[in-house]
Amino acid sequence: MSDLLYLYGLIPTKEANEKALPSMKGFDGEGELYTIEIGDVTAIVCDLPPNEYSEETIKDKVDNDMDWLQEKAFHHHETVLMVSKLYTIIPLKFCTLYKNEDSLKSTIEGNRNKLETTFTQLDGNEEWNVKIYCDDKLLKKQVSESNPSIEAKRKEISELPKGRQFFEKKKIDQLIDRELENEKNRLCEEVHEKLKEHSLHGNIKKNWSKDVTGRQEHMAWNSVFLLPVSNVDEFVEEIKQYEEELGHAGWKIEASGPWPPYHFSSFS
Amino acid sequence: MTVRESIENKDIALIDILDVILDKGVAIKGDLIISIAGVDLVYLDLRVLISSVETLVQHKQGTRKTVTSDQFDKEREGLIHATGQRDKWAN
Numbered sequence: 001m002s003d004l005l006y007l008y009g010l011i012p013t014k015e016a017n018e019k020a021l022p023s024m025k026g027f028d029g030e031g032e033l034y035t036i037e038i039g040d041v042t043a044i045v046c047d048l049p050p051n052e053y054s055e056e057t058i059k060d061k062v063d064n065d066m067d068w069l070q071e072k073a074f075h076h077h078e079t080v081l082m083v084s085k086l087y088t089i090i091p092l093k094f095c096t097l098y099k100n101e102d103s104l105k106s107t108i109e110g111n112r113n114k115l116e117t118t119f120t121q122l123d124g125n126e127e128w129n130v131k132i133y134c135d136d137k138l139l140k141k142q143v144s145e146s147n148p149s150i151e152a153k154r155k156e157i158s159e160l161p162k163g164r165q166f167f168e169k170k171k172i173d174q175l176i177d178r179e180l181e182n183e184k185n186r187l188c189e190e191v192h193e194k195l196k197e198h199s200l201h202g203n204i205k206k207n208w209s210k211d212v213t214g215r216q217e218h219m220a221w222n223s224v225f226l227l228p229v230s231n232v233d234e235f236v237e238e239i240k241q242y243e244e245e246l247g248h249a250g251w252k253i254e255a256s257g258p259w260p261p262y263h264f265s266s267f268s
Numbered sequence: 269m270t271v272r273e274s275i276e277n278k279d280i281a282l283i284d285i286l287d288v289i290l291d292k293g294v295a296i297k298g299d300l301i302i303s304i305a306g307v308d309l310v311y312l313d314l315r316v317l318i319s320s321v322e323t324l325v326q327h328k329q330g331t332r333k334t335v336t337s338d339q340f341d342k343e344r345e346g347l348i349h350a351t352g353q354r355d356k357w358a359n
Contacts, residue, residue, distance in 0.1 A: 094289045
């Protein structure tokens with residue numbers, strides 16, 4: 001049985017010919033990365049023994065071996081990031097494996113046009129990630145004190161008999177929670193639209209829970225942008241201004257980048 | 269150092285990396301993690317992975333277990349207290 005191919009990314013063959021790929025260790029820490037030329041597209045790969053890596057063993061590792069996941073996720077990230085600093089890259093997601101060179105080739109050939117368009121789109125642009133976090137407690141207090149509909153409801157309750165006040169107060173807590181969510185979305189959407197003006201594309205992603213981020217604040221917004229390199233300075237400057245403006249009110253707006261363009265180069 | 273440079277030099281958390289390399293956003297169908305094999309893609313449920321990441325974070329924090337057992341003790345105390353009250357009523 002031939003080796004499996006771990007595919008890190010695709011680069012234009014023209015760029016691959018101008019600069020040789022530096023020596024880098026492969027996924028198992030033993031083999032080396034190498035390139036396979038497939039017409040205009042060059043694949044950056046390493047070999048993996050099929051008896052050690054299969055769908056089942058990888059699934060099992062991801063499920064049960066967190067140290068492995070961490071080590072390999074970092075490896076994938078660092079390798080792709082390194083390559084992205086040297087070439088225009090279409091990065092592949094974690095653990096993209098092909099059975100053999102033929103199957104890789106036929107996939108690439110079947111997507112030739114798409115790949116070419118993607119390379120053109122990515123040229124001169126960078127991917128940046130923006131996450132907005134907020135202190136729910138602080139915001140809740142603000143919402144509770146400054147929202148007119150809550151204020152009106154409170155007044156209404158204070159005129160009710162004592163017994164009913166208890167249940168109505170419970171309802172008001174729910175109202176505050178709803179208004180808090182509205183307020184969070186309103187602000188995040190406003191920031192997102194403003195940031196989008198600097199970018200070619202802006203996508204909204206799923207928020208992660210506090211358990212996953214391990215942070216005190218809640219993630220209120222998770223987004224990703226494709227920016228022309230010349231716009232990056234004004235983009236991060238805008239984020240800094242928002243941060244200064246909203247920081248005291250319990251908001252944190254964090255940019256990270258440039259990332260290999262994982263979100264703007266899907267071809268499969 | 270410009271704002272941009274200071275962002276570029278900042279350390280990246282594991283979650284930020286997983287957020288990017290596991291979830292390609294646009295392509296997300298809820299189950300797009302591991303693609304293996306020839307032309308056919310094999311999917312792994314994203315929920316499986318997220319729960320793995322949650323376990324990882326808890327594992328890393330290490331203190332979570334202690335907090336849980338503290339809470340457990342408190343609840344047990346509360347129960348004993350409540351039982352005491354009930355005994356009083358029984359007398």
